[in-house]
Every structure is written in C-alpha cells, then in structure tokens.
Amino acid sequence: MxxxxxxxxxxxxxxxxxxxxxxxxxxxxxxxxxxxxxxxxxxxxxxxxxxxxxxxxxxxxxxxxxxxxxxxxxxDSYLARLISLKASSLEDLNLAELKNKIDTLDTAAEIKSGSKGGCC
Structure with missing residues (x-):
C-alpha cells in the first residue's frame, strides 16, 4: 500500500x-x-x-x-495495482484495522435513533 x-x-x-x-x-x-x-x-x-x-x-x-x-x-505494475485496488481486500492492503471499524460501524438508522441527534 x-x-x-x-x-x-x-x-x-x-x-x-x-x-x-x-x-x-x-x-x-x-x-x-x-x-x-x-x-x-x-x-x-x-x-x-x-x-x-x-x-x-x-x-x-x-x-x-x-x-x-x-x-x-x-x-505497468503500479497501474495494475491501482486497477486491482477494488478487487483487493482490506487485509491484503494491510488495512485490517479499518476493516474492524467497518464491522463495528453503526448503521445510519441506529445513529438516527440514538440520543446523538443524527449522523450528518
């Protein structure tokens, strides 16, 4: 990466x-x-x-x-890596921490119904 x-x-x-x-x-x-x-x-x-x-x-x-x-x-190797970015997993890109955050991210509906008053 x-x-x-x-x-x-x-x-x-x-x-x-x-x-x-x-x-x-x-x-x-x-x-x-x-x-x-x-x-x-x-x-x-x-x-x-x-x-x-x-x-x-x-x-x-x-x-x-x-x-x-x-x-x-x-x-060409750099271009191929760019093109294959979509096919790469977050773990392949050494972004396992980001994957963990995605897995625990609240949905927009959960945020909206929470006491924080909304997301965006």
Missing part, C-alpha cells in the same frame, strides 16, 4: 506528470528536460529522484550524458 501511495504522490505533481509523459514517449537527459520544462537542473534532478526512489527509471549512459526513460514493467 505504501508503494502505491508513493507512486500517486509522485505523479500528483504537475512537473513530474509532465516528466512521466515525456519519459514514457522517449529518452531525455536532464539538460533536455530542463529546456522542455523551463526548470533548473537542480529542480529537474529533484523531480527525477522521486522516480528513482520508485525504481521507475531506466538509465542509458552515452559518454558523459545519462538518458532517462520509464521502465515500463515497473510502471
């Missing part, structure tokens, strides 16, 4: 989403990404570090340059 959350945090940033799209379509070095995004080298490198932490990057060294692209197998 934690890895999936980190993936979503990674792509939730506009610049990282742009980088993701660029790197899904081709290989770019930091200086090319700088130019395309109109960002500093340090900013681009910092954004790439999110992808590196998730092992989403493939690197190809050519002379003194490193060209980056997205590792499609890792990317």
């Amino acid at each position: 934690e890895e999936l959350l980190n993936f979503l945090k990674c792509i939730a940033d506009e610049n990282r989403l742009k980088i993701l799209k660029l790197l899904l379509d081709g290989q770019y070095c930091v200086c090319q990404l700088q130019e395309l995004l109109d960002k500093s080298q340090s900013s681009v490198s910092q954004h790439l570090s999110y992808f590196k932490e998730l092992e989403l990057l493939e690197e190809e060294k050519s002379g003194k340059w490193i060209y980056y692209s997205i590792d499609r197998s890792v990317y």
Whole structure:
C-alpha cells in the first residue's frame, strides 16, 4: 500500500506528470528536460529522484550524458495495482484495522435513533 501511495504522490505533481509523459514517449537527459520544462537542473534532478526512489527509471549512459526513460514493467505494475485496488481486500492492503471499524460501524438508522441527534 505504501508503494502505491508513493507512486500517486509522485505523479500528483504537475512537473513530474509532465516528466512521466515525456519519459514514457522517449529518452531525455536532464539538460533536455530542463529546456522542455523551463526548470533548473537542480529542480529537474529533484523531480527525477522521486522516480528513482520508485525504481521507475531506466538509465542509458552515452559518454558523459545519462538518458532517462520509464521502465515500463515497473510502471505497468503500479497501474495494475491501482486497477486491482477494488478487487483487493482490506487485509491484503494491510488495512485490517479499518476493516474492524467497518464491522463495528453503526448503521445510519441506529445513529438516527440514538440520543446523538443524527449522523450528518
């Protein structure tokens, strides 16, 4: 679950989403990404570090340059986990505590008839 959350945090940033799209379509070095995004080298490198932490990057060294692209197998794995979220149980997602709370949650009718004066 934690890895999936980190993936979503990674792509939730506009610049990282742009980088993701660029790197899904081709290989770019930091200086090319700088130019395309109109960002500093340090900013681009910092954004790439999110992808590196998730092992989403493939690197190809050519002379003194490193060209980056997205590792499609890792990317597809994150997408598959997102798609299968509905089919996963709360226990599979390490959310057993939430499952226990759901099991003991009062129904809306019970809340409405209680002395608290209603739910929402």
